[in-house]
Amino acid sequence: MQLMKRLLAEDGSIYIHIGSNMSHYIKIMLDEIFGRDCFRNDLIWLYEGRELSHTEYNAKHDNILFYSKSQKWIFNWNHPSVRESLKESSKKAMSRFKDENGKWFVLRYKDGGGFAPLEDEGEHTYRQYVPEGIPPRDWFFIDYSRKSERTGYDTQKPIAILEKLICASSNEGDLVADFFCGSGTTLAVAEKLNRRWIGSELGKVGIQVTRARLVEQEAKPFLIENIGNYQREMIYLTGGKIYKMQNLILKLYGAAPRDKMSGLGIRKAEDGIEELVYVGYPDRPVTAGKAEELAQQAQKLDGRGYKRLIILGWDYEYNYHQALESRKRALKDKLKIEVISRDIPPDIYDYLKKAKTEEDIEALSEKVKFYERPYLKMDTPEVKDLKDGKVEISLEIKRYVLMDIPISQTSKKGQEDYAALMKIAKDNFAVLIDYWAIDWDYDGFTFKSQWQAFRGNGKKAKTVITEAKEILEKPAPASSKQGKKRIIAVRVVDIFGNDAGAVVEV
Numbered sequence: 001m002q003l004m005k006r007l008l009a010e011d012g013s014i015y016i017h018i019g020s021n022m023s024h025y026i027k028i029m030l031d032e033i034f035g036r037d038c039f040r041n042d043l044i045w046l047y048e049g050r051e052l053s054h055t056e057y058n059a060k061h062d063n064i065l066f067y068s069k070s071q072k073w074i075f076n077w078n079h080p081s082v083r084e085s086l087k088e089s090s091k092k093a094m095s096r097f098k099d100e101n102g103k104w105f106v107l108r109y110k111d112g113g114g115f116a117p118l119e120d121e122g123e124h125t126y127r128q129y130v131p132e133g134i135p136p137r138d139w140f141f142i143d144y145s146r147k148s149e150r151t152g153y154d155t156q157k158p159i160a161i162l163e164k165l166i167c168a169s170s171n172e173g174d175l176v177a178d179f180f181c182g183s184g185t186t187l188a189v190a191e192k193l194n195r196r197w198i199g200s201e202l203g204k205v206g207i208q209v210t211r212a213r214l215v216e217q218e219a220k221p222f223l224i225e226n227i228g229n230y231q232r233e234m235i236y237l238t239g240g241k242i243y244k245m246q247n248l249i250l251k252l253y254g255a256a257p258r259d260k261m262s263g264l265g266i267r268k269a270e271d272g273i274e275e276l277v278y279v280g281y282p283d284r285p286v287t288a289g290k291a292e293e294l295a296q297q298a299q300k301l302d303g304r305g306y307k308r309l310i311i312l313g314w315d316y317e318y319n320y321h322q323a324l325e326s327r328k329r330a331l332k333d334k335l336k337i338e339v340i341s342r343d344i345p346p347d348i349y350d351y352l353k354k355a356k357t358e359e360d361i362e363a364l365s366e367k368v369k370f371y372e373r374p375y376l377k378m379d380t381p382e383v384k385d386l387k388d389g390k391v392e393i394s395l396e397i398k399r400y401v402l403m404d405i406p407i408s409q410t411s412k413k414g415q416e417d418y419a420a421l422m423k424i425a426k427d428n429f430a431v432l433i434d435y436w437a438i439d440w441d442y443d444g445f446t447f448k449s450q451w452q453a454f455r456g457n458g459k460k461a462k463t464v465i466t467e468a469k470e471i472l473e474k475p476a477p478a479s480s481k482q483g484k485k486r487i488i489a490v491r492v493v494d495i496f497g498n499d500a501g502a503v504v505e506v
């Protein structure tokens with residue numbers, strides 16, 4: 001909250017939406033951080049539906065605390081989405097007082113200023129234009145369940161609320177931030193209202209829903225940055241020693257730590273091969289360079305050398321798989337070791353907390369799954385010269401390979417589902433893809449999503465197309481790194497939230 005206050009513009013405001021069982025605690029915090037003189041309102045949002053309790057009043061309102069950063073704040077009370085509409089009786093009384101543009105007015109006598117009937121309009125009267133509504137109250141009714149808006153995200157908020165708050169406290173071009181953006185309602189509304197926006201969200205599902213929603217409404221290009229993971233941060237914040245955490249993860253994977261602090265372990269695999277296992281650092285992605293270095297070491301390590309290297313990573317560099325493949329090719333036969341890269345599951349922190357004794361670890365190691373990283377293979381792009389300084393590029397996904405599917409196989413049903421899905425994944429990988437995007441002129445640094453295909457949510461879901469076509473200028477703009485070569489980057493996100501990238505050159 002302190003940070004949010006620092007980030008706010010001087011004439012900006014903050015709205016905190018929280019259930020009524022918490023809002024009074026939060027208010028005390030906000031009074032301290034923003035100052036009591038910056039408290040503006042405790043807004044009450046009323047709704048109805050599913051009144052099921054017979055023992056107490058059904059809770060059908062939420063609180064939204066409204067604070068300004070300073071004593072000078074934007075408040076557009078007369079915006080159509082902010083003001084309250086007139087009562088039906090007032091509208092009726094006023095109905096004749098509308099000009100040719102539909103604007104409301106009252107008629108007043110120039111002499112004395114009293115109200116005049118419409119029949120008296122003339123030189124001795126003037127029209128005083130009035131707003132079409134009244135200044136807003138600190139409570140309002142907004143229907144919770146408008147079906148057409150639903151994305152399927154549990155805690156999704158109605159568009160109308162965000163419209164009201166954003167229109168009241170910002171102007172076009174201003175920057176709106178929602179640090180708990182969920183399904184992205186705030187961002188979608190900010191985009192529609194020509195505001196710039198920033199959102200952050202912890203969950204992969206929220207990010208996927210938000211992205212699909214913004215793409216669907218044809219938002220201007222935006223970036224998605226992965227800036228670390230709450231649980232990873234927690235490991236640092238709780239003062240945990242990294243090597244201890246690495247050793248615990250090794251044990252959860254079934255490997256014995258090789259020494260105290262290297263993050264390396266040894267495991268006897270089901271097929272009898274002795275594997276060298278490496279656990280990455282929580283705050284940096286595993287790069288192809290690191291993987292090659294580890295592989296080189298592993299081939300010679302412990303006198304005998306290992307035939308298989310397992311990498312357990314929190315995150316991998318963009319284009320990891322492809323970069324590692326080309327490193328292997330460049331080394332020809334020198335790198336014989338098999339390298340398998342797996343993801344450390346995002347809920348590992350919960351497991352680490354529970355793993356107190358050796359028995360705990362053994363019991364938990366059955367549950368924790370380290371899935372192999374999926375990878376993406378693109379076909380060689382086809383380039384058609386259109387002769388007018390333009391080219392048509394066709395790009396197709398050759399394969400999206402998912403090594404494992406996060407379905408528990410402990411029950412018979414689980415095993416059947418797993419087998420069925422693995423078969424589908426092999427025969428028709430497109431059904432696994434939630435979203436894929438292309439940056440036709442990748443600068444090697446920032447992925448700009450210029451073309452997208454996505455599955456959609458709920459009933460609107462459909463299998464994505466796997467081929468993209470685009471007409472582009474020739475030659476590639478100078479932004480592409482290697483002079484005249486165009487570098488195209490592709491990013492795929494699957495329905496389980498895994499992502500994979502590839503880069504192709506034309």
Ligand SMILES: C[S@@+](CC[C@H](N)C(=O)[O-])C[C@H]1O[C@@H](n2cnc3c(N)ncnc32)[C@H](O)[C@@H]1O
Nearest residue numbers: 155156157180181182183184185201202203206
């Ligand atoms: C009530 S929901 C927001 C719903 C949103 N207004 C909408 O319309 O969909 C709160 C969101 O905050 C996210 N969240 C919780 N802790 C977070 C954190 N530390 N950083 C980022 N997001 C977080 C949750 O995953 C959840 O999606």
